[in-house]
Amino acid sequence: METEFLLNQSSVKESCSPALLLLDYLRNSQGLSATKEGCKEGDCGACTVLVGEMREGRLIYQPQTSCLIPIGSLKGKHVVTLEGLKLEKLNPVQQALYEEGGSQCGYCTPGFVVSLMWYLLEGKDLSLKGWKEAIGGNLCRCTGYGSIKRSGEKIISLFQTRFSHIWQEKNRIPLLVENGFLPAYFLDIPSKLSALSSSEAMHHSIYEQKPDHFLAGGTDLFVQQGDDLLEKEVFLLTEKPDLKGISKEGNFLKVGSMTSFWEFENHPEVQKLIPKIKDYMSLVASIPIRTRATLGGNLGNASPIGDLSIILLALEAELELHKEDQIRRISLKEFFLDYKKLALQENEIIAFIWIPLFSPKTLFHFEKVSKRKHLDIASVNSAAKIEVTEQNMIQKAAISVGGVAPIPLFLSKTSAFLVGKPLDIEVLNLALETLQEEISPISDIRGSKEYKSLLAKNLFLAHFISLFPEQAVKEILFK
DSSP states (O other), rough: EEEEEEEEEEEEEESSSSSSSSIIIIIIIITTTTSSSSSSSSOTTTTEEEEEEEETTTEEEEEEEEEGGGGGGGGOOOEEOOOGGGGSOOOHHHHHHHHTOOOOSSSSSHHHHHHHHHHHHOOOOOHHHHHHHTTTOOOOOSSTTTTHHHHHHHHHHHTTTHHHEEEEEEEESHHEEETSOOOOOGGGGHHHHSSSSSGGGGSSOOGGSSEEEESSSSSTHHHHHHHHHHSSEEEEEGGOGGGOEEEETTEEEEETTTTTTHHHHHHHHHHHHHTHHHHHHHHHHHHHHHTOOOOOHHHHHTTOOHHHHHHHHHHTEEEEEETTTEEEEGGGGTTEEEEEEEEEEEEEEEEEEEEOOOOTTTTEEEEEOSSSSSSSSSSSEEEEEEEEEEEEESEEEEEESSSSSOOOOOOHHHHHHHHSBBOOHHHHHHHHHHHHHHHOOOTTBBBOHHHHHHHHHHHHHHHHHHHHHGGGGGGGGOO
16 A cells, blocks of 8 residues: 655655554654654553644644554555754753753653754743643653643743733744744644655545454554554544534534544533533643544443543444445444444444533533543543432433443443432432442452442532532542
8 A cells, every 4th residue: 555645854655554553654664763652552542643733724743652653544644753943053942941941851742842843833831731732642661741831831831921912823834933932844844744655544445444343542552463464454544534523413513433532522512511621631642642443433432431432432433334335323322232342343443422402401521530630541430410409309311331241331220210200418428229230240350349439429429519519519528
């Protein structure tokens, strides 16, 4: 398969497996050693690069971990490594890190610089909080982060004063070039991208190739089977534009299965439906993972603790499944059959996710417990969609929980029990009895079955404490 894309300021064309990882290509074929191999699981950020593409007439960059990017997904895009940011002297971000001692052994530094340049290109929140979020996927074992924080304070101060005019711009590239943050070749990238050939995958039927694997974002599959995929015929579903995007259709949000986590959480209609969605997604993964991982991939992975699976179950989503010219639609509640078993027919794919709209009176909440608060796999996670009337009666309830069954579990009996009952401690206690009957946790590396059972109970209560604090249900925790 031939792949043509821009690498820093050069055009490259390669004939290789589309599953070849960008990290391996950069280091082994191109000799670009600034991109470091650390965990090769997308967790450490040492291999972070920028991936740019034209969207609605504007060049937009996203940070992604190159250890999880198949080269076939780069057709018609621009990849920027640390070498591609080189100027005659250090740019202000590099200078600030240098002055504050933000680099010691230096192994993680390229990833930090690349992530922080993305922040200056596309960041919205000009604050230390925004700076920290931008580097949330980058680990440093030397500095303790204090010096990196100080460098951030220095750069933020510059953009609040001397460079405030840059932050106001939607397209910051020209001014970042003018002020010594980016090399001048960035100005020519839009025209160069327009000259590249478009992706073949965009025009070919999924079924013409008869692939061994349909591949979504690959943020889990490449960790498990990266080398094996090189020998397989794969079809990159992420290169099908008709499987991306979000639109409002009737009483539903129609979400393309290849829509990334990042696109999902930043869409106005999703934020309107779930006002705290960005807070919830910050618990799920770092930005470089969220820009690559897809909703359809999370569902297809069938993990019992998949965060998006739990969220979409509580949202009572439906799936539109495609197989050649056949289309069918099923409830997500019917999709998970057993551990890693799905209600998918052979060569059938998840094409769209349909999320029912609900009124502002219906509230949504997500909870998660993991060894680390952020960016970690859940021990137990849970989501709830609940509506309570002015008379304090529970009118609607849809609750899901992960990590306590072989599948992402919709608590159908518990949800049904709550409907039509008053929101009080007695009802919640009785609902907990039903919940305990529905779950079947096992002991594993993430906790004992007793621990998980307790977490499921406490996360269930946390939904009501967070959504309805005025009902004073907190006292239930102390009984």
